[in-house]
Amino acid sequence: MKKNRPQVTIAMDGPAGSGKSTVARRIAERLGLLYLDSGAMYRAVTLLAIADSLPADSPKLIAQVKMCHIEFRDNGKTILLNAEDVSVQIRTPAVNRLVADVAKIPEIRQEIVRHQQRIGAEGSIVAEGRDLTTIVFPDADFKFYLDASVTERAKRRLAELQAQSVDTTLAAVEAEIRERDEKDATREHSPLRVAADAIIVDTTDRTIDEVVDFIIAQVIEN
Ligand code: DC
Numbered sequence: 001m002k003k004n005r006p007q008v009t010i011a012m013d014g015p016a017g018s019g020k021s022t023v024a025r026r027i028a029e030r031l032g033l034l035y036l037d038s039g040a041m042y043r044a045v046t047l048l049a050i051a052d053s054l055p056a057d058s059p060k061l062i063a064q065v066k067m068c069h070i071e072f073r074d075n076g077k078t079i080l081l082n083a084e085d086v087s088v089q090i091r092t093p094a095v096n097r098l099v100a101d102v103a104k105i106p107e108i109r110q111e112i113v114r115h116q117q118r119i120g121a122e123g124s125i126v127a128e129g130r131d132l133t134t135i136v137f138p139d140a141d142f143k144f145y146l147d148a149s150v151t152e153r154a155k156r157r158l159a160e161l162q163a164q165s166v167d168t169t170l171a172a173v174e175a176e177i178r179e180r181d182e183k184d185a186t187r188e189h190s191p192l193r194v195a196a197d198a199i200i201v202d203t204t205d206r207t208i209d210e211v212v213d214f215i216i217a218q219v220i221e222n
Pocket of ligand 1: 016100130184
């Protein structure tokens with residue numbers, strides 16, 4: 001990393017299961033940067049919709065999102081929504097099912113993006129999600145796009161679910177991932193796409209450590 005950089009922004013995008021959350025978290029720890037999990041913010045506001053049974057596009061939900069307070073603690077491990085720790089709740093199946101619909105509402109994205117940009121302006125960060133390299137931090141110092149084959153991503157997700165004793169199959173998980181990819185890539189606002197100046201990292205046959213080392217080497221050399 002060049003010594004004269006006052007502040008560094010590393011932005012990473014990629015589909016679900018590409019490994020970007022784990023990779024971003026480790027890079028943040030190793031380089032002493034703040035970790036910004038943008039998906040967690042969309043998940044947190046999805047809880048507002050669930051709590052009041054609001055459809056994703058309801059004006060009431062948009063108003064609640066504008067007024068809510070989201071805060072990260074413990075370098076991204078803990079997320080507070082209106083002062084309540086929702087770190088576990090945001091990973092439940094109910095949220096998994098609804099979050100893509102909430103994340104496609106432009107007024108909601110606008111609010112969350114602004115919040116992310118405020119966090120980014122405060123100091124050096126590693127931020128990951130679907131539009132960090134394209135919309136949130138188009139001028140990021142480093143941009144990476146992590147990807148992996150659908151089958152590999154499904155295997156990773158299956159292992160996570162089995163660890164939580166969820167009874168499912170590889171085929172079911174693969175179908176869910178394909179559906180989510182399709183929604184993320186074809187939505188009208190801020191679809192997942194590769195930024196022209198992003199380095200593409202295929203994580204299919206690489207360990208987390210190999211990906212982390214590769215990205216850190218890019219950052220340190222430049
Ligand atoms: O990365 P994740 O699975 O926690 O993301 C949850 C959802 O939020 C997923 O449907 C994609 C969406 N998302 C988004 O639209 N933009 C981001 N920057 C991050 C996540």
